[in-house]
Amino acid sequence: MPMLKEPWKKYRKFPTLHLPDRQWPSKTIDKAPRWLSTDLRDGNQSLVDPMNGDEKWRYFKMLCELGYKEIEVSFPSASQTDFDFTRRLIETPGAVPDDVYLQVLSPCREDLIRRTVESVKGAKNAIIHIYLATSECFRRIVFNFSEEESLELAVRCTKLVRSLTKDDPQQAGTNWQFEFSPETFSDTDAQFAVQICEAVKNAWGPTEENPIIFNLPATVEMSTPNVYADHIEYFCRNITEREKICVSLHPHNDRGCAVAAAELAQMAGADRVEGCLFGNGERTGNVDLVTLALNLYTQGIHPNVDFSDLNGVIDMVEVCNKIPVHPRAPYGGSLVVCAFSGSHQDAIKKGFQKREKEGKGFEDHWQIPYLPLDPEDIGRTYEAIIRVNSQSGKGGAAWIILRKLQLDLPRGLQVAFSNVVQRRADELGRELLSAEITDLFEKTYFLRDNPRFTLVDYAINPDRSRSPAPPEPGKTQDTKNLMRVFEGVIAIDGREYKLKGRGNGPISSLADALKGVGLDIDVNDYKEHAIGEGRNVKAATYIECTVGPAKQKFWGIGIHEDVVQSSLIALLSAASNFVASRPGSPIPSRPLSAGTSSKQLDPNNTRPSGVNEAAVAPQEANGLIATLEEKANGM
Template identity: 45%
Template sequence: MKHHKYKRGYFVPPTKSLEWSEKEYIEKAPIWCSVDLRDGNQALITPMSLAEKIEFFKLLVQIGFKEIEVGFPAASQTEYQFLRTLVEENLIPDDVSVQVLTQAREHIIKKTFEALEGCKNAIVHVYNSTSLVQREQVFGKSKQEIKNIAIQGAKLLKDFAEQTRGNFRFEYSPESFTGTEIDYALEVCNAVIDVFAPTKEQKVIINLPATVEMSLPHIYASQVEYMSKNLNQRENVLISLHPHNDRGCGVADAELGLLAGADRIEGTLFGNGERTGNVDIITLALNLCLHGVDSGLDFSNLPHICDIYERITKMRVYERQPYAGKLVFAAFSGSHQDAIAKGMTYRKEHDLSHWNVPYLPIDPQDVGRIYESDVIRINSQSGKGGIAYILHHHYGFDLPPKFRESLSYYVKNISDNMQKELLPQDICDIFYKDFVNVNTPIAISKFHFETKEDLFVVHLTLENNGRTSDLSARGNGRLDAVANALREHLKLDFDILDYREHSLKEGSSSQAVAYIHITYAKEQYFGVGLHTDIITASIQALVSAINIILKQEGK
């Protein structure tokens, strides 16, 4: 690693500010501002459509956000039209303020206020970059010239706000704050505050973004604390933070920044955003909940939020994402499983009012999850979820819902007859023996396909109780052709209701597993095929299901 080419690019305050380090926890929730529809949207491979933006906006309102950045109206017609749609169709609740972003340039500010005409409550967020690197390399301007841009932008906001119908508040960001000399950042922000002339009733927002995360979180906290102590009219200023996650410390930056005096957080759901992303508001809010502080946001149904987020953004919520990931409450260690099971029993027996279970910092049910650990013991009273969980987490099988239900009754009946608990290996043995690659009484020893007139033709050799038959049939697909051949030869009038497949593990040597769901004589049957080749696996699944039928009928 070429570590010699890097040097610290941040600036520490001229005086030490470490009072934040004496605080134990964050005592109250900040003002939350979602920037999913602007900062998050611009980071998507395919930005949201107008309809998707409206749906996402409604989700954010439902969660409880009172400030939502909806875009950069002067940047594109879609951004402009989205804001106009929100205003003209009265989609913005009276207690919600939309926020818009603009550069400190007159024609852009003018276009922004045109889009805001008639908006009941809006925050106009103006910014310009103040960092040493940008001043030298991008703009080629002096400190005074950069400060003048900020001052002029603030004046333009006030002028256009007076000419536009609506209720407007102002926000200013010294973009790339973390790469700006702190005393100079303070000088620029104070100049802007003087222009805005905030009051107790009409406070101004000064946003201190970690546009690029450069330092350890405690340095950012010290920067925030220094600004908080030295900003003009501090009692009329809301300090906002906009942490990015370049060093993977966005949540820590936000939390320490709140301890240091910040009043407000800008972030996104699941941390979506440019490069490594913005700060994850879900994590921040539930971290507060973990300490008994009401965040003011409703994340009681995270699976629902995940579904909407993944569908609209085409992004994936990582399985280990704090609180929201599908595996964050699953324990794979035996000792963890035992401790969790005992902790849940203890909690029930002692009727505890506060949550305190080993290895589970919060109750999964509080975020819409069902309590599950790997300590799942199967007997005649077990449900389909436990059996499917074992087959999936221990052996990699992801059964379709209908199959899970059918298999649960099958396994529970065996447990009931044996009058014993079934261990994971017992369940796996039953599953393999009775459903996977079942090759009696029939088996397909070989097959090949050809295409004729857009149809697949199969030629196969069938072994049936020691008798060999060569069969051929056509179908819309390979599996359909094999099914037609077996229907005709075996005189079985069955229908394929569902077919699914997946890989048991990653890599070229992985096995493919196929599940088939068929109906025959008004009864439902399932089969599983396992093979390195997915076509072979699908045929094995069909043969397995048919063999279950044949055995049941005594053929």
């Protein structure tokens, strides 16, 4: 058969409902609806491998723990497995909480209705749900029914359910509710939908205390969500005895708009929503109950269900349904609280820092860029928020270092370290785990151990020899404005060197002392902050240095209980990065013996590649090596 050149011409635009005075656009959702989980029925029937009895049992227990009070557990007349599962729930003491209703489904066939009612005999709370397709398409193609025949069948089946349940004295021990679905409601003439539901309502005889449930499904989603909302508002405005009716929704997701349709339809007057966790169901699925509930949560409305351990729910759903939750599924996806983009990471990091600085707690208004919901509220850790790959910027790695090591890196150091991270991610061809980034940072800036430059012993004293005037008799000399002298021992590649230098303070005096081993270091930037509180507080110091005539920039980090020692360690960290900066392999601080390669000195290549990539001029490195050798020989 030849393919149509203009295939779209075989489709017709879905007709809208004339409702010029619609009210729902000005409404808001201010409370949670009644929920019905149909995972064990509508969701289960759509699985390639339907759940067995034990899987349904575990799933049912989870739904109860989450807080669902109405659960459609089976299509009892469809299979013995469904019938037996329903009986098991009822006959096992304590299996069904006293406030949970078991809902069972049947088409409008008298023999199947009898079997369905039999399945829930003895339940404390039960909902009998029958359905009949009412659209012109289904009546003409599937059933060959007129409107009158559909009306007659719906009323007859409703009366049968009534006779077998609330009108039967032997069934008085059960709280019976009744639900009728004009299946394919969204494609049914609006007036006929009201007409058939009026007839069913009169046949059942609801009360305000025990209303009838009219489920108005978008069995196949055929239009934009606003059209579905118009149909729901029309029904709510035109059905009589509205106070005796619970209007329920059952949107499918054929157009990808089920969540929006359910929300707009609640604004249009609906009271109840039916769906599945993560939207499982025929074709593109039912409406996603997780998304609907957490959408309410982010608007300050308690959804009356608990997803604080969303990972546990995901595990159960994936095992029982044998379908993975998509990584980008709203709220539940493994990537939805993650940021790879540099600008996103930076904004998130700043949001958390501002929140912590302002001392905001659990009850304070949540407002973090790119995170509409606090990941901790659904059992996610903050470590999962920012993940780093070659596309990430400075903020991602900085966030991980802040969370893992409590180090709030200056912007310049963030930029420098992000270059190291990106090169490493490119080398591996994948994202870096937070533990890998932390390890790379500690190695890059010698936080665990600095084998190149180590502070062994030191003293910082005022340079009294250059005091402009001696103290007055009986007075202590004022030294606060005097220059400082560093005297100490520095171990360089394991060999000790006595050094002395003079400067305005501890850092500059140590920098001056390092000139004695051929290092011409100037401090370009300095930042520090506290780590921890109380007696155990430590100082974290960050120093950016320029080295030699080329003014190459290197960062160093120091952490110590003493702020002066932290600063000196940071300067030596920068010095270590300088001597380790030749591309390809570290530059040793002692000359290589003839025939010895740098690989032999460092056979495991422990220094991460790409660290401080700027090349050291050979003459600078050779000068340092020669000076160190002279110092070593003279000690």
